[in-house]
Amino acid sequence: MRTKQIMISIVAVGSLLGWTALADDLGDRLRFAPDQASFESQELTLDLAGIYGSRNRQNFHGSTGGLGLGVNYFFTKYLGVGADTYFDEVDFPNHIDASLLGRYPLEKFPLAPYGIAGFGRQFNDVSQWTAHLGLGAEYRFNRKMGAFIDFRHVFADKSQDLDLWRFGVRMGF
Secondary structure, three states, X not given: OHHHHHHHHHHHHHHHHHHHHHHHHHHHHHOOOOOOOOOOOOEEEEEEEEEEEOOOOOOOOOOEXXXXXXXXXXXXXXXXXXXXXXXXXXXXXXXXXXXEEEEOOEOOOOEEEEEEEEEEEEOOOOOEEXXXXXXXXXXXXXXXXXXXXXXXXXXXXXXXXXXXXXXXXXXXX
């Protein structure tokens, strides 16, 4: 029994050291270099996100989770447009949104708070138009990779309004 505990401890410590080395290597590869511009004009990005909604699309009162995809294009360093969708069951695409994005990059940190305003269309369940307003923030690891979180309040045409959180990674091209 004691030999088994020793072996499990050795494997656990070895695994921890291996994961630590892997995390350090990944951190070095993604580290932000201050001499690089992190938020640029004419920038195209892809969002892969998890979502959390305060209610599901069938207008029940329960909350829901799912996956989201999006694409953004910034004409200038501060102003851009985006399109995104999310799904909480396999009926893709159910909802498509178009947004105007305004961001204010804080290059020293590499962080960009942003605002979202737009409209969308839900096709299944309750077919309706929606509008949304929200806020978010993006942190850049380097010029082409970042993490984001945002919140929007969705105003629905026929069903109850909902709140939607998105959190994920943003990759540039």
